[in-house]
Amino acid sequence: MRPIPDFFDPDPPSSRLEGPKQTVVLIHGLGLNSALWATLTPYLYDKYYIKTYDLPGHGNDHMHSLPFTWPDLCDQFVAFLDINRLDTVHLIGHGLGANLAVKVAGRVPLRIQSLSLLSLPGFIPSEYLKQGIEDRIKLMLSSDRTRFITQILPVLTVQHKSDEIRSRISQAYQHVHKGKYLQLLQLFRDNDTIADLKSLGTPTILLGGEQDPVYTPVLSAISASYIPQGRFQVISGAANLIFLDQPKWTAYWVCKHIDTLSSNPMETDNTIPDTTISLHKVIQSGQHLLQSGPGSGPELDIQFLHSFRICVNGVELPTGWNKRLAKQLLLYLLLFPNATRQQMYDDLWPNYELRKAQNYLRVCLSHLKSLLEQHSEGTEFLRIDREHVTLQGNIRCDLLDLIHNLKVAMDEQNMEVKAASILQIWDNLPRHLLSGYVDDWILGTRDKIEWQLTALAHWMNENGNDTSIPIHFNHVAIRSFLLEHE
Template identity: 85%
Template sequence: MRLINDIFDYEPPSSWLERPKQTVVLIHGLGLNSNLWETLTPYLYDLYYVVTYDLPGHGNEHVHPLPITWPDICDQFVSFLDKNRLNNVHLIGHGLGANLAVKAALRVPLRIQSLSLLSLPGFIPSEYLKQGIEDRIKLMLSSDRTSFITHILPSLTVQHESNEIRSRISQAYQNVHTGNYLKLLQLFRDNDTIADLKSLNTPTILLGGEQDPVYTPVLSAISASYIPQGRFQVIPGAANLVFLDQPKWTAYWVCKHIDTLSSNTIDTENMMPDTTISLHKVIQSGQHLLHNAQELNIQFLHSFRICVNGVELPTGWNKRFAKQLLLYLLLFPNATRQQMYDDLWPNYELKKAQNYLRVCLNHLKSLLEQYSEENEFLRIDREHVTLQGNIRCDLLDLIHNLKQAMAEQNKEVKAASILQIWENLPHHLLSGYVDDWILGTRDKIEWQLTALAHWMNKNGDVSDMAVNFNYVAIRNFLLEHE
């Protein structure tokens, strides 16, 4: 197949060459660096002042200490604009760099004239997103990044069999700092991109690759439809790295987008119609059904907090055994009623324990159903009581992460997993709970933490994440539990 580059006659209009030069700032994507823009910049130099920006841990700058947050990233970028006296710029961002460009436009809107978002990580089904991120984390933490690069390369470029292209991309991924990569990946995972796009007032064009297997043209079009002043264009013969696969087409659409603003003309050809409101309603309805409209978020580790479908339930949890019963159902999802009688009321006769369970279940049910939209979190039958719905709990996450870390054989992956566990570990684990069934769970967690702490003391130097980690917490833990 002949690429578009071979047949597209790129001649910018004379009006582009006659106007005063404006400034474009290029922000690369996660795991890459500014060197990869070299295919695109030759088509921009005659028209603009071109400035490149590196994400934390991706360039030659001092590695930013962990943790990294979106406010941190935005502050760094705005400081970069200040330092270089860049007050009226056009941002061109790829991947996570496109997310940062959107954040910057929301932070300092008067300084950002336009946005060109290349392969923006926007609308994507949550299950697919979660699995993709887990795969990337495991591959990135492996001792040899060759497997990671081999895995990701076909989704990035249609030229993945080219030795030159492979070498350039490989070099970028080999040089990126692992800890920063993982932190930025978490930012991407937790970011509400659609909410950001809805708030944009900056003229924006979104470019997507025709052959991008992750952010397909359909998904990119959905993302673009949320932008009030948004346009969308598919780049033929390109995968995710549209500027690498088709630099001429990418430059053409970026320049046309900027020129439209400069000439004060309105090009409505690719503007999103008002009918997209109906599309958004359908999407929201589908997501609502997919998750059963039931989202139960429970925090037990640092403090007790529970939200039902995003609404916090602050009261009623210290009555009628509600907090303990909820914790029991989380830890023992397959327990029978008889097991609950024995564990929760071991010193009561059966009839009295049955009555207590009935009263406590009714109270817990009434608490959970305040904002559950007529659906039930509690499923109660003659034999079992179980929680149902989309449930997230920090304690269950800790138990899951401990199990994975204990079983992990790869030293680098194990070390990185342990450091991530310790970053989120509370000072006191399940304090205030004295029941035998809770104490048994706490003892098991503390035994696993002790085993991992001993391992880390001996092997902690295997991970480059250890550079930014304070081992005092692990050593203090060992002293307290010896």
């Protein structure tokens, strides 16, 4: 597995800015408290001044009256900044704390330098939202909160079986004020989060847990697509409490976000690109980002696993792919379909100054576009606007198929079906996975795939004989894989 980057020293000494420490304020989520930040803060103390803030009813707050409104909450937070003489801060908010951070940034934009939103309760289908809130209300109104905590733990963290983690979360939920919890829940229910995100002028990164069962990566991507200056990153091996499950990776992305702003401030732009709206429509209708369905026009078939091959309408495009990062750029757009230009500068040319990275991207995109237009019958597979670069159309890719099949196999509960799915994956697995690609952004994808393959191989090794699937050479291949990855 790829080691976690050293986020205490993300840039070479020559590019590091000198100056006083900046201040970060952390706002916890509903039902939790500031004590849970203790897992994350050790990775931030060397770089920033750290302040924590408690929601009403969750700590040492002074708002005793009910009911209260979002403006009340914003006023209380601004008063907190004034009391602590904090003129400008970076906000890190989790859950409802992320909602409050967005509200505060809208209220006092000049005082909020950046937002890092962890597991933001943003876009979610109305029927799921209604049912989820009703369930939370019933559980909170019960006299015994043990059942509430037992049900919510698997949603919050992948470490829900850990006695220590269970104790820390339980302690928070046991001490929350019931009335204020329900009032905050009502504020969230009635809030138009998407409208808040659309109007944001603050540079923002949204981090979501890969295994969050409520605010899934897809739903979080929809929310992030509405943020004019937004970026989105999935944290592997984490559920909702990403800062508890993966504190180092959470700190890495937060620090990278803040440090990028310090070295290259982003221009304020409140316009929303058309691609963000179309992204929402595509995902909301349940379609894949890169597919328009069979027979919908020219088809782009891309193979990365066993060999590199690209065809448009069955006609291979054999040349030009080893020039101007054409292969790497195409792979990047497949894996990050809503990438912003800024994200591409950071990932593809991390060691170049902004102007050079902009020039390189423009040249490489022009070359890639000319390659894809061959035999495309006028279809534009590559959509380029001022902020985003997106692949579109009827696109098939063996790597995306593998990623999809791995997720299906990981989630499958039926033992026979799961075993059959695993063997099918091994039938089509290449000897070496994405060899020749060494950039950090692709290594992260490869690490995730290898982790899933290892988990499935262990499952097959332990349970394969208990299924009706016959043992054949594929099972031997799985055992060989395990020996190589022990």
